[in-house]
Amino acid sequence: MELGTIDDDELDILLNDLLEVYGYDFTDYSRASLKRRVNRLLQIDKFPSFAEFRYKVRASPEYLKRFVEEITVNVTEMFRDPFFYKVLRLEILPVLSTYPLIRIWHAGCSTGEEVYSMAIMLQEANLLQKSLLYATDLNPDVIKKAMAGIFPLSQMKQYSENYILSGGIRDFSSYYSAKYNHVKFNEDLRAKVIFATHNLVSDRSFNEFQLILCRNVLIYFDHNLQQKVFTLFDQSLEPLGFLALGNKETLRFSSLSSKYNQVGKEKIWRKVA
Amino acid sequence: MEKSSIRHHCSLLIIGGSAGSLDVILMLLPSLRPGLSFPIIIVLHRKNSFDSTLTDLLASKTTLPVKEAEEKDILTPGIIYVAPADYHLLVEKDGTLSLDYSEKVNYSRPSIDVTFETAAEAFGPELVCLLLSGASADGTEGLKVVKKHDGIVIVQNPVTAKVAYMPQHAIADVVVDRIIDASEIDELVNTL
Known part of the structure; x- marks a missing residue:
């Protein structure tokens, strides 16, 4: 091995270890991105050889946490x-407002920024009280961050601009309190959120929803894994429910696409069959 | 530095550019011969995320099909793929494309390095990379990897570049196969 990079065979060995020792299955992730991130970690953490890197990943559950956080x-x-x-x-919230209880799943929510965005919109539409949001990610550490609802103050200018472009008309700063270099989002925003770990690769459907958001997660999966996850979403979506994907993701090439209609030009599909 | 033409089997051409490179590409596109025997990927630094007009602009300059790259696209000869704003574009070994919304590289997303590096692993000696004008260090690391896999590295002559920094930075750090004036690029691409 050349210092700082691993080859495809070594990546296979590593992925096998992760599955065997910890049950994390990255084998159906898109290779180029995954390999780039593993090599990036190898360089940041300055491992002298693949053998040492492999040993550390296998032997240290503590390091495994870091590995998962950096790889994803x-x-x-x-x-x-x-x-x-x-x-x-x-367009979507007015439809959801007709339900007595609104159930939303943020699959692959990472540190929760999009979950808080949704909670803000639900609150502004007076729907948060009758909503239940499930926010899941495979990585327990990002779930902890999402639960805390603490984000860097430096981001707020950008977020505030995004909020206004999304049609928000309130003072964005009313949703958080700032302290030093961080802000903490209001507790009431997460009162209706259930945070949990869930692995899209290996875990099953756990509820039925009217809206599932999974944005910029599927781009890291190969075609077969994408199909598998679409099936999981289909099983977890009520009839007439909505599936929202990232800007560069599509349901179009999935075998399920005939059961869904795209909502306008956005990456939102409605289950019609 | 050889001045002779590049004798090489090209399966993929990637053009990377930043400030000052758009004009070069707009000049190049109309003179590309129809039915190129390889695909072209264009990675350009852009200001913001909502901008998909670049693809339309480029498409208006050539009869070759131009499309914004989508994940799982299969690289096809004669098609020009444009890296979308705000995503890294990666080349897989099976000749498909992937997108990645990870951290910026060299303050850029898309990063030229990311596309060069992954394509180098996928296409090895059949890859040709061209780095144009720019005010960024992006591209240099990628070109090193391209060389390591025996690909061909071509850099715009800094003297003819609107912003010399990016090609200069690459030339200082990489053994390039050819330094080329903006006006010679069409001939080179058409004879690859």
Whole structure:
């Protein structure tokens, strides 16, 4: 091995270890991205050889936590793609408002920024009280961060602009209190959120929802794994429920696409059959 | 530095550029010959995430099909793929494309390095990479990996680049196969 990079065979060995020792299955992730992130970690943590890296991953559950956090992409933001949120606000929430209890699943929620965005929109539509949001991720550490609802103050300018572009008309700063370099979002926003770990690769459907959001998760999966996850979402979606994906993701090539209609130009599909 | 033409089997051409490179690409596109025997990927630094007009602009300059790259796209000869704003574009070994919304690299997403590096692993000696004008260090690390896998590295002559920094940075750090004036690029691409 050349210092700082692993080859495909070594990546296979590592992925096998993760599955065998910890039950984490990354074998159906898109290779180029996964390999890039493993090599990035190898360089940051300055492992002298693959053998030492492998030993550390196998032997140390503590290091495994770091590994999972660094390998999975946890880049997210509030009201990301504001026009997507505008469609949710103007077209999807009015439909959801007709239900006595609204159930929403944020699958692969990472540190929770999009969950808080949804809670803010539900609160503004007077729907939060009758809503239940499930926010899940495979990584327990990001779930802890999501539960805390504490984000860097430096992000708030961008988030506030996104919020306004999404159709928000309140003072965005009324949703949090700032302390030093961080802000904490209001407790009432997460009163209706259930945070839990859930692995889309290996865990099953656990409820039925009217809206599932899974944004920029499927781009890391290969075609077969995408199909598997679409089936999981289909099993977890009520008739006439909505599935919302990331800006570059599509249901179009899935075998389920005939059961769904796209809502306008956004990456939102409604289950019609 | 050889001045002779690049004798090489090209299965993929990637063009990376930043500030000052759009004009070069707009000049190149109309003179591309129809039915190129390889796909082209264009990775350009852009200001923001809502902008998908770049693809339309590029498409208006050539008869070759131009599309914004989507994940799982299968690289097909004669098609020009444009890296979408705000995602990294990666090349898989099976000749498909992946997108990645991870941290910016060299303050950029898409990063030229990311596409160069992954394509180098996937296409090895059949890859040709061209780095244009820019004010960023992006591209240099990627070109090193391309060289390591015996790919061909071509850099715009900094003298003819609107912003010399990016090609200069690459030339200082990578053994490039050719330094090329903006006006020669069409001929080079058409004879690859």
